[in-house]
Amino acid sequence: MKLLVAAKRVPHRDSKIRVNAQGTDIVREGLEHELNPFDQIAVEEALRIREQRGGEVLVVAVGPEAYKDALRFALAMGADRGLLVRTDGYVDADMVARVFASVAAAERPDLILLGKQAPDDDANQVGQLLAGYLRAPQATFASKIVLDEDGSHATVTREVDGGLEMKRVALPAVVTADLRLNEPRYLAYAAIKKAMKIQVEERPLESFGPPQPRVRVLRLASPAERSRGVVLGSVEELAKKLGELARAE
Numbered sequence: 001m002k003l004l005v006a007a008k009r010v011p012h013r014d015s016k017i018r019v020n021a022q023g024t025d026i027v028r029e030g031l032e033h034e035l036n037p038f039d040q041i042a043v044e045e046a047l048r049i050r051e052q053r054g055g056e057v058l059v060v061a062v063g064p065e066a067y068k069d070a071l072r073f074a075l076a077m078g079a080d081r082g083l084l085v086r087t088d089g090y091v092d093a094d095m096v097a098r099v100f101a102s103v104a105a106a107e108r109p110d111l112i113l114l115g116k117q118a119p120d121d122d123a124n125q126v127g128q129l130l131a132g133y134l135r136a137p138q139a140t141f142a143s144k145i146v147l148d149e150d151g152s153h154a155t156v157t158r159e160v161d162g163g164l165e166m167k168r169v170a171l172p173a174v175v176t177a178d179l180r181l182n183e184p185r186y187l188a189y190a191a192i193k194k195a196m197k198i199q200v201e202e203r204p205l206e207s208f209g210p211p212q213p214r215v216r217v218l219r220l221a222s223p224a225e226r227s228r229g230v231v232l233g234s235v236e237e238l239a240k241k242l243g244e245l246a247r248a249e
Contacts, residue, residue: 001055001151003046004109005079006100008036009063009070010120023219035070038115040077042177044184045145046113047078053151055110056080060103062096064088068200076187076195087205092215093121097129102208104134109172110151116141116176127176137169143180147171 011017012032020027035043046057059074061067062085071082085099104112112134117124131138139156143164146155151171158165159178169175205211232238 001049001053001111002107002109003049003055003057004100004104004107004112005042005046005057005059005074006036006039006114006126007043007059007061007067007070007074007082008039008115008118009033009061009067010036010118013037013119019220019222023221024217025220033066033069035073036115036118038117038177038179039070039074040115040184041179041181042113042115043074043077043079044182045177046111047185048182049111049145049147053147058083058107058109060085060100062087062091062099062205071200072195072198073187073192075198075200076191077185082198082200084200084202085205085208086202087210089205090213090217092213093123093125094129094215095211095213097126097133098211099205099208100126100130101133104130104172111154111171112136112174114174114176116178127174131174134172134174137171137173138175139167139169139173140176141178142175143178145175145181 010033011026012034015032018027043057043059050057057079058081059071059079060083061071064087067084071084075082083103100112112130114127114130116127127140128138139154139158141159142156143159144157148154153168153170154173154175155166155168156175158167159180230241232241
């Protein structure tokens with residue numbers, strides 16, 4: 001079974017993000033990065049499926065040279081191949097989806113796994129757009145994936161507002177991973193060092209068309225700072241304070 005998995009490089013979850021003075025980008029100097037945590041879950045699920053069914057796990061990233069770090073992290077986890085679609089320009093969710101559709105057309109995977117979203121833009125769009133471009137079944141926000149014995153279908157448990165939803169999709173399909181799908185494996189330092197020596201395939205974005213982004217970022221701004229809280233000593237004081245605030249509005 002061939003599995004195609006997304007690998008996006010994002011600022012580390014514990015990083016303090018600052019917007020530059022021009023409002024055009026975040027300050028990247030000294031900023032730590034990691035493989036998107038939801039993509040880590042997608043890679044882990046692909047590895048578990050491969051361990052049960054055999055096959056190959058291909059991880060793909062769309063971005064600059066630095067994105068190879070995210071690919072090598074996935075390779076350290078156990079992925080078989082890494083592909084960087086190289087571009088130094090801005091990419092949006094639609095552009096990434098179209099690149100992945102081209103890769104899928106060439107690689108013909110049985111299952112495509114992506115994180116449900118990335119914490120940098122929180123777009124939550126690539127998986128849905130990709131399924132549309134491929135005209136493939138999709139199941140988003142997956143917390144459990146069970147494959148049929150013959151590998152023709154997958155039963156996916158989805159996390160929705162009302163609880164859980166079961167969806168059976170024919171393969172090949174696009175599935176996006178939610179937080180509770182699995183717990184990614186711990187990586188030993190030796191595995192990370194070994195992955196640094198693995199050759200990552202690189203192809204220029206131009207070889208895919210190239211597609212152009214359909215979204216343009218006009219300006220970034222930091223959220224307004226919160227005002228200091230007030231400590232109240234009783235329920236009565238709270239009720240009085242809320243009344244004052246309501247009247248002030």
